[in-house]
Amino acid sequence: MIMNSMGTDKDGVGIACGAMAGVSLVVGSPAQQHLPTPSPFTDSVTSTRWSSQPSIHLSNLLLRSLALLFSLISALSLAAPSSQNGDAPFSDYPELRYCFTVTILASIYSAFQLFKGVCDISHRGLLISDITSDYISFILDQMVGYLLMSSSSVTVLAIERDELAASLWKATMVAICMAFASFLVIAACTLLSGYKLCKRIIW
Template identity: 55%
Template sequence: MKERNDTVITCGSMSSVSPIPSYSPAAPPLPTPSQFSFSVASTRWSSRPPFQAANLFLRSLTLVFSFGSALSLAAPSPAKTMFRKSPSFYNNTNLLYCFIVNILTFLYAAYQLFKGICDIAHKGVFISDAVSDYTSFIFDQLAGYLLISSTSVAVPVIQQMDHSTSLWKAATVSVCMSFAVFLIIAISALLSGYKFCKRIIW
C-alpha cells in the first residue's frame, strides 16, 4: 500500500514538473478596408488630378478670352475724324450687355481659378467638394446662357454698323472672343455636370 502511494506521489510530482507547452495566440490579421470604400477612394484620387488640371486649363482660357472680349469693347482703336466722333459701345444697349456679361464671366473665371489653385495647395480647405460641384454646375450653365444670349443680340448690331468705324472692328473681335468663351464654358459645364452626376448617382 505504501509502495502504491509512493508511485502515485511520484507520478503526481512528475506531472507537475513536466513543462506545459505555452500557447501563444497568433497575431490578428491586419484589418482590410471594405471593397466599396477602397474602390471609391481609389477612383476619387485617381480621377481628381486630371479633373483639376483640365479645370485649371479651361478656367485660364476663360479668364483670358473674357478679359480680351471686354477689353476690345472698352478700348477700341481711336479712329477719329475731324468732323465726327467715333461711336462708343455704351451708347448701344446690346453691346453694353455683351460687355457686362464678359466682365461677369471674367470674375467667375477668376474665382474658379483661385478656388482650383487653393484646392491643389490646401486640399479642399477653401471650399468643400460637394459645394464646389453644385455651384460649378449651376454657374457654368448660367454663364453659358448669358454668353450665348449676349453674342446673339450683338451680332445683328454689328451687321447694321458702319464697317469703317473702329467700334465695328472692336465689336467683331469681342463677339468672336465671346463665342470662344462660350465654347470653353460649355466644355467646363460638361465636366462639372459629369462630376455632379457622379456625386449624386454613383
Template identity: 60%
Template sequence: MEQVEEPVKHEREYVLAIGCRITPSGSPVAFNSQTLQQQQLPFPTPSPFSFSVASTRWSSISSIHHLNLLLRFSVLIFSFISALTLAAPPSTKKKHQPSPSFTEYPELIYCFIVASAAFLYTASQLFKGICDIAHRGILISEMASDYLSFVLDQLVGYLLVSSASAAMPIVGQVERGTPLRKGAIVSTSMAFATFLVMAICAVLSGYKLCKRIGW
C-alpha cells in the same frame, strides 16, 4: 485396387501493393522543412508596380482637375479680350475719324457686362482651384463647390451665347472703318469662343457631380 486421393493444392496469388508518397525534394525531412518555412514566412508585400484602384481613381480626378483649370484659364483670357475690345477698341489708320462708343448700343453694353461677369466668375474659380491644390477644401466644401459650379457654368454659358447672339446684328449697324466696328467683331467672336469653352467646363462639372452622387 485402392484409389488414393491426393490432396488438391490450391495456389493463391498474393499481390502486394505499396503506396509511395512522392515528395518534391525526394525526402520527407526536406518536405517538412519546406512546409515549416512556408508557414513562418510573412505575408507578401505588394509590388510598387502593382495595380491600385485608389491610385488610379486619384490620378483620374487629378487629371480632370488640371484640365478644368486649363479650360477656365482659356475662358479668363477670352472673356478679358471680349470686354477689352469694347471698352478700348483698336485704333484705325484714320486718326481724326470720330468713333462711337459702345454705350450707345444696349446690345453691346449687355455683351460687355456679360463678358466682365464671366471674367470675374472664372477668376474666382481659378483662385479656388489653385487653393485646392495647396490646401484641399480650405474655401468651400467639395460637394457645395460641385453643385455651384454645375449651376453657374450653365448660367454663364447661357448668358454668353445670348449676348453674342444679340450683338451680332448690331455689328452691321455700326459704321464701317470705325474702331468700334472692329472691336464689336472681335468681342462677338471672343464671346462665342468663351461660350464653347464654358460649355466644356459645364460638361466636366456635370461629370464630377454625377461621380459624386454615384459614390
C-alpha cells in the same frame, strides 16, 4: 587509464561541441541582426502637390484660364476703340453694353473659379466643401454659358447697323468671336462639372 582517456575524450568532444555551438550562435546572431528590413517608403516616388493631383483638376484649371482669357479679350476689344477720337463709345449701343457687361461678369467668375481650383489643389476643401462646390459650379457654369451665348447673339444685331465706325465694327467682330469662344470653354467646364457631380452622387 583507458577510462580516463575515454573520459577525457568525451569531455573534449563535449567542450568542442559546446565551443562550436557557441561559435555558431555568435556567428549566426550578427547575421540575423544585419538582415535588411524592407521599408514601406522604399518604392515611394517623391512628387509635388501638383503632379500628384488627378488630371481632371489640371484640365479644369486649363479651361478656367482659357475662359478668363477669352472673356477679357472680348471686353477689352469693345473698350479700346472708345479712347480713339471721333468714334462713338460702345456705351451708346445697348447691345454692346450688354456684351461688355456679360463678358466682365464671365471674367470675374472665371477668375474666381481659377483661384478656387488652385486653392483646392493646394489646400483641399479649405474654402468650400467638395459636394457644395460641385453643385455651385454646375449651376453657375450653365448660367454664365447662357449669358455668353445670348450676348453673342444680341451683339450680332449691332453689326448690321450702318452708323458703327470702322474701328468699333472690327472691335465688335472680335468681341463676338471671343465671347463665343468663351461660351464653348464654359460649356466644356459645365460638362466637367456635371461629370464630377454625377460621379460623386451616383457612382
